[in-house]
Amino acid sequence: MTTKMFGEAISRREDPRLLRGDGRYLDDLGHDAYAAAFVRSPHAHARVNEIDVSGALDVDGLVAIYTYDDLPGRLGDPLPLLIPHPSLTAPRTGHALAAEVVRHVGEPVAMVVATDRYVAEDAAEKIIVTYDPLPAVVGVAAAASGDEVVHDDMDDNVAANFVQEVGDVDGALADAPHRLDLRWEIERSASMPLEGRGVYARWDADDGRLRVYTSTQTSTSVRAVIAAVFDIADVHVEVIAPDVGGGFGVKIMHPWPEELLVPWAAMTLGREVKWTEDRREHFVASAHERGQIHDVTVGYDDDGRILALDVRFLHDNGAYTPYGLIVPIITSTQLPGPYKLPNYRVEFTSLYTNTVIVTPYRGAGRPQAVFSMERTVDAIAGDLGLDRTDVRAVNFVQPDEFPHDLGLIFQDGRPAIYDSGDFPESLRKLKALVDWEGFDERRQQAESEGRRIGIGLACYVEGTGVGPYEGAHVHVETSGRVMVSTGLTTQGQGHETAFAQIVATELGVPIEQVHVTTGDTRRFGYAVGTFASRAAVMSGNAIALAARAVNEKARVVAARALEANPEDLEIADGIVRVKGSPDDRIPLNQVAVLSNPLRYSFSEAAQAATQFSMPSDPEDPPVREGEEPGLESKAYYSPPRSTFANGMHAVVVEIDPDSAQVRVLDYAVVHDCGNMINPRIVEGQIHGGVAQGIGGALYERMAYDEHGQLLNASFMDFLMPYASEVPQVRTDHLETPSPLNPLGIKGAGEAGVIPGAAAIASAIEDATGLQITRMPLSPDELFRLQRSDGNARLAPVGALGTSVDDEPDDEQGGAP
Amino acid sequence: MMAEATEHVTLRVNGTARELDVPPRRLLSDALRHDLRLTGTHVGCEHGVCGCCTVLLDGAPVRSCLMFAISADGHEITTVEGLTPADGNELHPIQRAFQDCHGLQCGFCTPGFIMTVAGLLAENPEPDRDEIVEGISGNLCRCTGYRNIVASVERAAELLRDGDGTPEPRADDGGIASRHPSPQGTAPTPYDAVGDGVPADTDEAGGRGSE
Ligand code: FES
Numbered sequence A: 001m002t003t004k005m006f007g008e009a010i011s012r013r014e015d016p017r018l019l020r021g022d023g024r025y026l027d028d029l030g031h032d033a034y035a036a037a038f039v040r041s042p043h044a045h046a047r048v049n050e051i052d053v054s055g056a057l058d059v060d061g062l063v064a065i066y067t068y069d070d071l072p073g074r075l076g077d078p079l080p081l082l083i084p085h086p087s088l089t090a091p092r093t094g095h096a097l098a099a100e101v102v103r104h105v106g107e108p109v110a111m112v113v114a115t116d117r118y119v120a121e122d123a124a125e126k127i128i129v130t131y132d133p134l135p136a137v138v139g140v141a142a143a144a145s146g147d148e149v150v151h152d153d154m155d156d157n158v159a160a161n162f163v164q165e166v167g168d169v170d171g172a173l174a175d176a177p178h179r180l181d182l183r184w185e186i187e188r189s190a191s192m193p194l195e196g197r198g199v200y201a202r203w204d205a206d207d208g209r210l211r212v213y214t215s216t217q218t219s220t221s222v223r224a225v226i227a228a229v230f231d232i233a234d235v236h237v238e239v240i241a242p243d244v245g246g247g248f249g250v251k252i253m254h255p256w257p258e259e260l261l262v263p264w265a266a267m268t269l270g271r272e273v274k275w276t277e278d279r280r281e282h283f284v285a286s287a288h289e290r291g292q293i294h295d296v297t298v299g300y301d302d303d304g305r306i307l308a309l310d311v312r313f314l315h316d317n318g319a320y321t322p323y324g325l326i327v328p329i330i331t332s333t334q335l336p337g338p339y340k341l342p343n344y345r346v347e348f349t350s351l352y353t354n355t356v357i358v359t360p361y362r363g364a365g366r367p368q369a370v371f372s373m374e375r376t377v378d379a380i381a382g383d384l385g386l387d388r389t390d391v392r393a394v395n396f397v398q399p400d401e402f403p404h405d406l407g408l409i410f411q412d413g414r415p416a417i418y419d420s421g422d423f424p425e426s427l428r429k430l431k432a433l434v435d436w437e438g439f440d441e442r443r444q445q446a447e448s449e450g451r452r453i454g455i456g457l458a459c460y461v462e463g464t465g466v467g468p469y470e471g472a473h474v475h476v477e478t479s480g481r482v483m484v485s486t487g488l489t490t491q492g493q494g495h496e497t498a499f500a501q502i503v504a505t506e507l508g509v510p511i512e513q514v515h516v517t518t519g520d521t522r523r524f525g526y527a528v529g530t531f532a533s534r535a536a537v538m539s540g541n542a543i544a545l546a547a548r549a550v551n552e553k554a555r556v557v558a559a560r561a562l563e564a565n566p567e568d569l570e571i572a573d574g575i576v577r578v579k580g581s582p583d584d585r586i587p588l589n590q591v592a593v594l595s596n597p598l599r600y601s602f603s604e605a606a607q608a609a610t611q612f613s614m615p616s617d618p619e620d621p622p623v624r625e626g627e628e629p630g631l632e633s634k635a636y637y638s639p640p641r642s643t644f645a646n647g648m649h650a651v652v653v654e655i656d657p658d659s660a661q662v663r664v665l666d667y668a669v670v671h672d673c674g675n676m677i678n679p680r681i682v683e684g685q686i687h688g689g690v691a692q693g694i695g696g697a698l699y700e701r702m703a704y705d706e707h708g709q710l711l712n713a714s715f716m717d718f719l720m721p722y723a724s725e726v727p728q729v730r731t732d733h734l735e736t737p738s739p740l741n742p743l744g745i746k747g748a749g750e751a752g753v754i755p756g757a758a759a760i761a762s763a764i765e766d767a768t769g770l771q772i773t774r775m776p777l778s779p780d781e782l783f784r785l786q787r788s789d790g791n792a793r794l795a796p797v798g799a800l801g802t803s804v805d806d807e808p809d810d811e812q813g814g815a816p
Numbered sequence B: 001m002m003a004e005a006t007e008h009v010t011l012r013v014n015g016t017a018r019e020l021d022v023p024p025r026r027l028l029s030d031a032l033r034h035d036l037r038l039t040g041t042h043v044g045c046e047h048g049v050c051g052c053c054t055v056l057l058d059g060a061p062v063r064s065c066l067m068f069a070i071s072a073d074g075h076e077i078t079t080v081e082g083l084t085p086a087d088g089n090e091l092h093p094i095q096r097a098f099q100d101c102h103g104l105q106c107g108f109c110t111p112g113f114i115m116t117v118a119g120l121l122a123e124n125p126e127p128d129r130d131e132i133v134e135g136i137s138g139n140l141c142r143c144t145g146y147r148n149i150v151a152s153v154e155r156a157a158e159l160l161r162d163g164d165g166t167p168e169p170r171a172d173d174g175g176i177a178s179r180h181p182s183p184q185g186t187a188p189t190p191y192d193a194v195g196d197g198v199p200a201d202t203d204e205a206g207g208r209g210s211e
C-alpha cells in the first residue's frame, strides 16, 4: 500500500459502516430517553392568548409541559443574533418558546416531555392554545409595501438596506451605447436533508457534565451557546455531531430552540431527553432559502462588453434574522461572477415576512446571483444577436489578471479578491464537452423529428473556504494507529476518507492506520463549522500542517535512535528510514514509544522508552526544552481571505410540445476547485449539486398562501428530483491551485448547484424563444408563458404561432 | 388515562423470531428501530414518499413507515442488517457495489436504496439502465444526484451474476435467503476519475470528460 494518497480517487472508508446499517444518526441513539414533542403555532402571525394544558395532564406517560413562562434566566431571552452587521439596523430573533407573539406557522409554543414520542404527541394534541390572529405579511411585495408589519415595534419590514458600489455606475450607464432594464425572480426553496434535525441530551449529575448530541453542522458553536445560556463551564459541556444525514446549509443555523430546550429539560428532569424532528416540522420550523427579486439595469457596448451594472434586489429573510445578512451579502458580492465589472452597484433590502426564517441552503445566495447575472448576459446576447458564449468571453477576467480585486467586501468581512482561475480555458472545455458549435446541426436534426430542443449555459465564481480558522490534532499512538481529529462536522462529504488521505500523504503512513473524527468537542474544541464549501480548505490544510509537524517530530526522535540527522530521514509506509540507506530504519509506532519517556512499561515495546533503557545525554532532561512528550501535534489554518473556485455548466433540454414538460437531455460541468484531494468525492459532490440545481430550476418551491400557510409541507407536495429527473452528468476539471493555502485547494461542496437554474433557464429560452425570468418554472407556467407570447416556439414544430388549448392539469407541474 | 393496550406479535426479522408487545398504532419502522434496535432502517418522511424505511416483507420491498408492527405479525422481514453476511466484516454484493461506485454520501437514504435494489434484482437480475432508473425512482436521495446509484445497481447486478452472490430472495422462498457469504479478495473496481462515476469497465455511456 502506497502512502501517497492525496489526489487518488479511492473508495470511501466510511462506507462499510453506513452500508451495513451501522451508521449512528441522531435518532439511532438514546432509545430509552424521554421524548420531546412541540406544540407549534398554526398561525403565521398571532398573539398568544392562553395556553390551557389541563386536558393533557392525565395522559399516561406525560412527564412535563413547558411554556415560555417556565423558561429561567437567559433561556427566556431572545435567541442570539449570530452574525451582526452594521447595516442590519433592525435585527430581530425569536424565543426558544414563543413569548407573546408567534410570527410564522411552526414557531414553537410549548414543549411536552413524555416517556415515548407517541405519548408526547398525544399530550401535545390536548394542549389548547388560543390566539388572536394578526395580519400576515407574505411575500416580498407585501413586505416592501409595509402596510402590515411583522414586528410591531417597527414602522416597516426592513431589516437591512445595504449598498456597495465600485466605479461610477450612473455615469457609465448614461454613456453606454445600449441599455436594458430587467427583472429576475427566484422562489423559496430549502435544503431538505433526508434526515431532519434532532437533539439528544444527557445530564450526568455525578460529574456535573452535560452531553448533547445534535444533528448539526457546528458542534463547537452549539457548545459555546449552551455553556453561555446555562452558565456551565465550557469543558463541562460536550457536543457531538453523530452521523448526520445531510445538511446542505440548514444545520449550520444554531442554536435552534430545540437545541437549548432539550438539554435544559434533561438537566431539569435529570433524565435523558431526545427530540427527533418529523418531516412536517422540518418544513415549517427549520429554515428556507432563495426567495429574491432582482431589478437590473445594464449598459453595454456593441460587443456586449458590460460597461455598467446596477442591481437592486429584495430579499425575503422570513420572520427573524438570527443568521444576519449572510445570504444577501453573498448574492451581492458573487453576482459579478467571472466578469470584469468596472462599474457595479448593488443594493439590497432584506425584509421581514411571516414565514420560516431564511438561512443558507447549499449555494447560499449564489444561485440567485448567478441567475441574475447570467440571465442578464443572455439578454445582452439576445439584444445584440451575438452568440451567448462570445458575450461571456469578452467580459471574462483574463488569466493574467489574477489576483482580481472586485472592490467589494465579502461574507467574511474581507475583500473579495479572486486568487486564480482560467475562465477562457474553462469555457473552451465546456464548449467541447457539450459540443456547443455542433448544436445547430443537432437542433435541426431534432426539429426534423418534430422535437424541440435548446442549449444553455451559465458561469459562476464561488468564494470558498471562508475563515476565520480550523484546527486539527494528529496523534501517532504507540500501536501505530494515527488518530486525527478536527472540530468541524461531517454530513456526507467523506471526511473520514479525504482527511485520512491528507494524513497518509503528509505523514507517510498507510491510510488503513489513519482514523479521523470530526465534530466531537471531546476531541477538538476549537472550530467554526462545515458550510461555505470550507471543510476541505480549512480543516484539510490544518490537518496537513499538523501531520507535517508530526512528521518533523518523528524524524527528530528517530534521528536520535538511528544516530542520524533528521534531514536525512524520510517516512514512508509508516517506517522512518535513512534516505539512501533503507536498512537504517525504525517503525513509526516505535518512534511514538520513544517520544514519550516512561517510568512504567506495560509491554516489551514500551520497555525501550523506560528510564534505564533510553540512551541519553546526562545533561539533557528526558523531555528537552521546546519538546513535548508524545508523537502528536496540533495546528491551525487561518487564511487571509477566501479562495475562489469557479465553474461553468451547459445543459441541453427538450420541451414536450404537448405537456410543456422540460426534460434535461445533457448536463455538462467544467469545474475548477484547485487541487483535488479525492476526485471521486469531488465528482459526487458535483452530481448531488446538479440534482439540487435541477430541482431548483424545475420543481422546488415553498408554496405559501396569503395567510402564511405552507401548502406543500410534505414530500408528497414539495417536489424533489428522483432518479428519473436527473440526467447523466459529464464533467471535466481544471485544476488551478489556490496560491492561498499549503495544499492549493478550493472548496467544492456547493459548486454543483449554483448555476443550475440559470443554465436551464438559458436552455429553455433557447428552445422556446420565451424569455425566462423566474425560477422554478413548472410546465403549466411554461404553458401560460407560451400563451401570452404568440412568437414562442413551444407549440409543436411546424405549428408555430397556433395556440395550444390544453392546460396540463398537474398543478405543481413536472412532478416526479 | 390508562396505559396503552398492547398486542403480542412475532416478527421474523433477518431469520430470527422476535417477540414483541406493541401498541396497535406502533409503526413497523419504530418497532424495528426502537424496540428491536435495528437502526439501519431509517425514517425520512413517515409518509411513504422517501423510501428510507424500505425493508423486505416476504422478499418484496415495503415501506415500514406505512405499516403497523402488528400487521407484520408472522411475516418474514429483512432489514439491511440482515443483508450483511454474518461474519460482520464483508459486505453483501449490493453493498459492495455501492461502495465501489460511490453510490452514497451521507448514507441516510442508503439502506432504503439497498433494500429496494435487493427486491429489484430479485425480480429482474439483468435490468437495463431504464429499468434501473424506474426501479429506484420511488426512493429519494438528496446527496448523490442518483447517477452513481444507477451505476451501483448495474455493478451489483454484475457482481451477483458473476457468482459473487446468488439472486436475492423472491416473495415465495421464505425471504431470508439473502445471507450469502461473498468470496474474499475481490479486487476493487477501478474508478473512472474523470467521468460520471460509473466504473470505467462498465461504462459504455460515454460519461467521460473531454480530456
Ligand atoms: S420514511 Fe417511509 S417512505 Fe419516507
Ligand code: FES
Pocket (backbone or CB within 6 Å): A194, A245, A246, A492, B103, B104, B105, B106, B107, B108, B109, B110, B140, B141, B142, B143, B144
Ligand atoms: S446519500 Fe444522503 S440522502 Fe442519499
